[in-house]
Amino acid sequence: MRSGARTAIVGGVFAVVAGGVGYGAYNVWTGISGGASGTTTARAEGTREAGSGPVTAEEVERTAKDFLAAWAEGDDAAASALTDDASTAAAAVRSFREEAHVSKAVITPGRAVGAKVPFTVDATVAYEGRTAKLSYASELTVVRGLTTGVPLVDWRSAVIHPKLPEDGTLRTGKAPNPPVQAVDHAGRELTKEKYPSLGPVLDQLREKYGAKAGGTPGVETWIESSSSGEGTAGPTLLTLSKGVPGKLRTTLDADVQAAAERAVRRYDESSVVAIKPSTGEIRAVANHRDGDWNAAFLGKQAPGSTMKIVTAAMMLDHGLVSGPGDGVACPATVTWEGVTFHNLDDFEITGGTFRDSFRRSCNTAFIKAVKPLNDKGVAGTALGDTARTYFGIGEVWNTGIPSVDGSVPESTGAETAASYIGQGKVTMNALNVASIAATAKNGSFRQPVIVERALDDRRPATARPLPASVAGALRDMMHATATGGTAQQAMSGLGTNDKGAKTGSAEVDHQGTSNSWFAGYADDLAAAAVVQSGGHGGDAAGPLVASVLKAR
Template identity: 65%
Template sequence: MRSGAKVAVVGGVFVLVAGGLGYGAYSVVLGGGGADGTESASASSEVRTGPPSKSEIEETSKGFLKAWASGDATAAALLTNNRDIAEPLLTGYGEEAHVTKAVITPGAAVGTKVPYTVKATVSYEGKTKPWSYASELTVVRGLTTGKALVDWQPTVIHPQLTEGASLKTGESSTAAIEAVDHNGKVLDKEKYPSLGPIIDALREKYGDTTGGSPGIETWVQSEAEDVPNTTLLTLAKGKPGRLQTTLDKNVQAAAEQAVKRFPETSVVAVQPSTGAIQAIANNRADGYNAAMTGQLAPGSTMKIVTAAMIIQNGLGSMNEKVECPSTVSWEGVTFHNLKDFSIAAPTLRDAFARSCNTTFIKPVKLLGARAGTALGQEARDYFGLGQDNWKTGLQSFDGSIPESSGAETAASYIGQGKLLMSPLNMASVTATAKQGAFKQPYIVPRELDGRPFATARPLPGSVAQQLREMMRYTATGPSGTGRAAMSSVGGDKGAKTGSAEVDGQGTSNSWFTGFSNDLAAAAVVQSGGHGGDAAGPVVAAVLRAGP
């Protein structure tokens, strides 16, 4: 990255300007990694141990930032604990991202972390634009040298840079798109930030089909084929192509606000009558689209499918008496209700509304040899799950209900064990119960690319009716676990709560799914606790924005 640049230091700010400066001016003070890209230590010097001191953190961070700003990738990489990985990315900052000037301002260290702001200029083929962002680095003790070094992470370069990715500036590979909702209202990333990666993914897949022209941009070039590139800066706009989606701006806006209530939250809304996805929102530190591709145990929201299986196999019906003891054992494992509650002589509707685990585990014994496959068959045949054939228009997870045995079978009946779902899956389950038939979720019309949609058999009318009644009772009945969350939701409404325990996680994941009129939604709040406490208000807020 030696590109005839030099660094000026003004008040602790490192500025890349024209000229040239070598590494030796500050390498003598700070030291660094070995020339072969590994840490090295002199046999005659004492190797320090323990956390880096305040002065070491300051010297190392300033030395690294100074070298980086100067355009000297080799010098900067030598001040990290992974020169071989760091140097190409630092080199690419000038040669591939075309950063021609960088002003880097370090902030006060917080422990071993040093925050900083970058105000850069990007220039490409006569187009120039300012670019600013903030990131941070961490100073650690080198394992072999004992020197204080920058712990190398891609986010040191830019907070959205991921492992294996790189920064690029040039003509975009696909035309920009103007995504619009089903009423033709524009959906921009600024107003709907959760849609940023969604719009990027849609652009990657459909940009060439919308009649637009490419612009000049700076972007994160993803290494993985199934992960879209992320645009960071537009130097010159191309002509965006118009892309129709099924999203609804009002429902999306409600979803955007709702997920802000709790960290690590994702929600999806689906129209039961068509399968059209009306909203997708995530509030996650990692930016992952868990709403569509998350793979998590759904807890008791899965009892919608289990209840359908029970009814269709003649093991019970909504108004038949069932058992709900405080605990039940199966294959040496004891399963509990929340706080070990029990219900005397409940109906299946009562047990569903109170989310009685033991009621839904009892059928394992009654199904005998079919117990390990019955739930998966019900999910595949009637709810369209677990067959990896959904063509939503985006990358999505279709759910997994593997064959099970022993205690794992019992756990799967209450949404635990090896069973995995996303909020999209559970919103679709609720939509299927509401409509009486599975409609594959989708975000762009199939006419755009002629892709086939997944299908499933319609639920028998009496089964669908009982599922809806049990969900309505959960949302409105005096002991329904969804009553509090759904109290502000109008129309024909129903719900199901869920809490999913995760190994090594102190608090369970909060799940909630519900419907109101022709809108179904599902949410998960990781480490959110009870379903009605965290995920419930998120779903309710989304449903209130529906028709």
């Protein structure tokens, strides 16, 4: 046992209390093997026994224990020597002490699962006379060094904290941005506690607009990344002293947001967005996914047959059909440049109209009828042109927080046919698809926003209004879909006749079940949802959208 250390049995595991090492008072609970011996340097040297093949259970336990002990004692050199990226790890351990101002920590390893070792950190952060507790769980992985053959911790920033990006660090001090009191368009407060899905959104709003909202900063521990720039705070992990929040009005609606929060809880890996068609104001955004990723705004997935709203507009605009009542062939299959496309269960419609093919989501009708564009040489570009010209897809959207724009790139061969039914290279997220539905309802694109553009003079994306005949045809067919087509069951409970919808299911490579998509509107509210591996659009995503629209 090293000089100045003592051991005790606490809750069935040894607690090793360091004395006179690093920044003192650091504890490590060695729950892996139940003890510790020697100095951190001696322990580091003791693990450096070369081997070959996968790391053994003993190597995993010893390496993890010694690394966590060195980290807990604030021994940068010893901790980093036990990793496969010594310079980066040393800086991270040092930053934990000096930049995050952690004065004390208890690190408790859990039972190893293969090469992975989970652990918890109970830290005390101290800054200018203020202290607070920071507790969290993380994990590390032990690997064999490629050149040395010795077992090492596979270094990742997330070892220090699970939310740290690779270019991130923990900092404690006066917050770069004052806190904000976010409110909806009617002045009702929006908090992470009441609306959990808004957590990352509220963080982003504070990061961008906190300094403009009129508050004063407090003392906090936060995540800072070099990509966001020095002095720009990311997510706050701990508040040592509260600042004075400034009020920030958003376009969200508390009632619609609450409905969206309830809706996504029904399915893992789901997202929903609601927009006011007449203005583009975002009324709700919700996700039910691991982590804080705002997939509703940042996702990039094939939208399936919800894309037929845009394809229908393209067909109408190019004169391939003149209106919903035109006769359009819907065979069971159709071939495009040697590739055969099918309808669901190979259904077909005999003597049907364009409206019938839309409301029943006939894939072949949206491919076969477009073949004349090949003769004009625009088959691979017409869809993207329509999406950009009338729906703002492909322009740069400045919503107020980070978002990813939809993409309808130029295509060739069978990918062109696939794009017409929302497959191929076409990518969207719930925000993009909700905006497409909103544009169809309003007849003109209004770029979605979550805060007023006047806050930072953002330039909105623009698009030409849909020709009146095209807009009317889209509403006609979406209404038929909501009242007598694939969206009928999901939309049946809405108490309005002013409603429309489009279902979609998108096939994904190596995924047994399609993603479920649904876009719809009721009165002056439009919404779209996606459910990963949810199957048919009307089965999973449809009820989510309908429940949000009911809150209008």
